[in-house]
Amino acid sequence: MARVLINAPAKARRGSVIEIKTLISHVMETGFRVTNMGQSVARDIITVFTATYNGEEIFRAQLFPAIAANPFITFHTVATESGVIELKWTGDNGYSATEQVRITVE
Amino acid sequence: MLRLAALTAAAFVAAALAGSGEIPLSERRSSYAHMSPETKAMQDGDTDNPGMLWVLDGEVLWRAKAGKAAVACAGCHSDADKGMKGVAARYPAYDPKRRTAVDLAGRINICRVERQQAPELARESKELLALATLIARQSRGLPIKSDDERLKPFIDAGRTIFNGRQGQLDLACAQCHDDNWGQKLAGITLPQGHPTGYPLYRLEWQTLGSLQRRLRNCMIGMRAEPHAYGSPEFIALETFLMWRARGMAMESPAVRP
Amino acid sequence: MSKGEQDKKATRRDVLKIAGALAVGCATPSVTVSPAAATPAEMQAAVAKVIGDATLNVGKVKLDIPPLVENGNTVPCAVTVDSPMSATDHVKAIHVIAEKNPQPNVISVQLGPRAGRASVSTRMRLRDTQNVLAIAEMSDGSFWSDRVNVIITLGACLEDLI
Numbered sequence: 001m002a003r004v005l006i007n008a009p010a011k012a013r014r015g016s017v018i019e020i021k022t023l024i025s026h027v028m029e030t031g032f033r034v035t036n037m038g039q040s041v042a043r044d045i046i047t048v049f050t051a052t053y054n055g056e057e058i059f060r061a062q063l064f065p066a067i068a069a070n071p072f073i074t075f076h077t078v079a080t081e082s083g084v085i086e087l088k089w090t091g092d093n094g095y096s097a098t099e100q101v102r103i104t105v106e
Numbered sequence: 107m108l109r110l111a112a113l114t115a116a117a118f119v120a121a122a123l124a125g126s127g128e129i130p131l132s133e134r135r136s137s138y139a140h141m142s143p144e145t146k147a148m149q150d151g152d153t154d155n156p157g158m159l160w161v162l163d164g165e166v167l168w169r170a171k172a173g174k175a176a177v178a179c180a181g182c183h184s185d186a187d188k189g190m191k192g193v194a195a196r197y198p199a200y201d202p203k204r205r206t207a208v209d210l211a212g213r214i215n216i217c218r219v220e221r222q223q224a225p226e227l228a229r230e231s232k233e234l235l236a237l238a239t240l241i242a243r244q245s246r247g248l249p250i251k252s253d254d255e256r257l258k259p260f261i262d263a264g265r266t267i268f269n270g271r272q273g274q275l276d277l278a279c280a281q282c283h284d285d286n287w288g289q290k291l292a293g294i295t296l297p298q299g300h301p302t303g304y305p306l307y308r309l310e311w312q313t314l315g316s317l318q319r320r321l322r323n324c325m326i327g328m329r330a331e332p333h334a335y336g337s338p339e340f341i342a343l344e345t346f347l348m349w350r351a352r353g354m355a356m357e358s359p360a361v362r363p
Numbered sequence: 364m365s366k367g368e369q370d371k372k373a374t375r376r377d378v379l380k381i382a383g384a385l386a387v388g389c390a391t392p393s394v395t396v397s398p399a400a401a402t403p404a405e406m407q408a409a410v411a412k413v414i415g416d417a418t419l420n421v422g423k424v425k426l427d428i429p430p431l432v433e434n435g436n437t438v439p440c441a442v443t444v445d446s447p448m449s450a451t452d453h454v455k456a457i458h459v460i461a462e463k464n465p466q467p468n469v470i471s472v473q474l475g476p477r478a479g480r481a482s483v484s485t486r487m488r489l490r491d492t493q494n495v496l497a498i499a500e501m502s503d504g505s506f507w508s509d510r511v512n513v514i515i516t517l518g519a520c521l522e523d524l525i
Contacts, residue, residue, distance in 0.1 A: 003162045007153035017479030025159040032465045058477045066469040068437040068486040069312035070156040078479035144429050144439045293516030309434035363433035
């Protein structure tokens with residue numbers, strides 16, 4: 001069950017720059033850890049995060065093992081029109097999660 | 107129970123000898139005060155605080171029907187924000203049926219077994235932490251209550267543990283957290299050690315954990331054999347720590363380095 | 364400075380605990396057998412991959428990391444680039460690279476005029492006291508950067524992976 005916390009304004013003035021904050025639960029296993037028994041712990045991270053605004057991509061990020069667990073990413077975008085901002089996370093072992101937020105632009 | 111009785115007897119002796127190191131009520135501070143502005147900001151924002159992810163999970167579990175009785179927590183307790191307000195601030199609590207102190211995790215499991223007819227949730231499991239964090243969140247900002255006379259033997263037993271030297275380093279909790287709080291120990295500021303923020307997201311763990319997990323870490327750090335989760339020793343210690351922090355505001359789920 | 368190795372007797376209890384412990388863990392292992400930190404050559408290679416043979420200018424970029432960090436497992440990091448973010452003059456990408464992590468790359472983001480502001484933030488892991496570099500790639504093909512030296516302190520009571 002993907003748990004996500006998103007902070008995005010529900011309403012914005014047309015043309016204003018808004019900040020979107022995202023926090024998703026994920027262990028972000030680096031692949032560099034070794035257990036007490038000497039076994040390597042396999043990498044398991046989110047590798048790509050994208051945001052689209054009414055279908056058009058507005059932000060893309062590549063994540064590496066150096067991103068802390070429960071990745072926190074914030075970015076900005078211009079509030080152009082009302083609609084849906086969709087956030088998507090993909091990663092190792094076929095991981096995929098999406099969340100949508102609606103925005104009203106006046 | 108026998109061990110607890112022995113500890114209580116020892117408490118009468120210990121109380122006479124120790125106790126002078128106790129922090130005056132007005133000087134008590136949450137370790138929130140010692141944190142950097144960035145870490146404080148991480149705790150303060152509901153969408154910045156990774157601990158809130160467990161609250162989200164807890165909300166789902168709260169409403170899920172479970173066990174042979176097929177009843178959800180919400181079935182008896184209504185919404186968590188109504189039914190659980192102030193609850194975590196007065197746990198561990200005295201259970202008259204069992205005639206002992208029960209911590210919040212233990213109470214959740216009692217409900218699971220007796221009301222939902224579902225198996226217990228493992229200590230420190232995702233599910234149990236999610237429910238405990240959801241419940242603790244409902245006490246945020248509320249003062250810790252510790253005024254139940256029936257808890258006195260457990261508070262005394264907890265005080266004995268707190269003041270007693272243990273482990274290879276032969277240290278008592280009180281020596282760091284009563285006598286030397288605010289001073290540095292290898293780069294970190296020693297906190298007073300209050301339970302106001304638990305369960306909390308610890309940056310060191312990169313996940314959320316219970317007070318007892320933190321206590322186990324401390325004991326391992328002191329090279330002492332850590333008590334088991336849910337043990338009478340930990341429940342007594344937790345009861346004492348809540349009494350020691352009486353009146354202080356809950357801040358769960360906190361963020362700590 | 365590396366986390367001290369702790370004497371660990373491999374008992375059956377330990378083996379059984381690992382399965383549960385792996386789900387609950389921190390970035391730094393209790394027994395440090397991880398690969399050596401990125402060498403200066405590896406870091407230069409990571410930078411070269413971004414800028415090719417272009418010049419890496421200093422300026423326009425502000426890398427905000429607390430200078431003294433409470434825990435290297437989660438270090439807040441913000442990058443802001445001075446740019447109008449117009450169609451003709453904007454930041455195309457931002458890269459963050461750490462000098463001494465096992466792998467130098469931290470995050471790379473792609474932006475465009477729709478961003479409105481070239482300002483991103485995240486939380487990263489830093490293995491040790493080291494330099495962190497932020498590189499901004501501009502629409503005119505130029506590269507700008509900022510560098511911060513971050514001090515990582517070590518907690519007093521190290522715990523086992525229990």
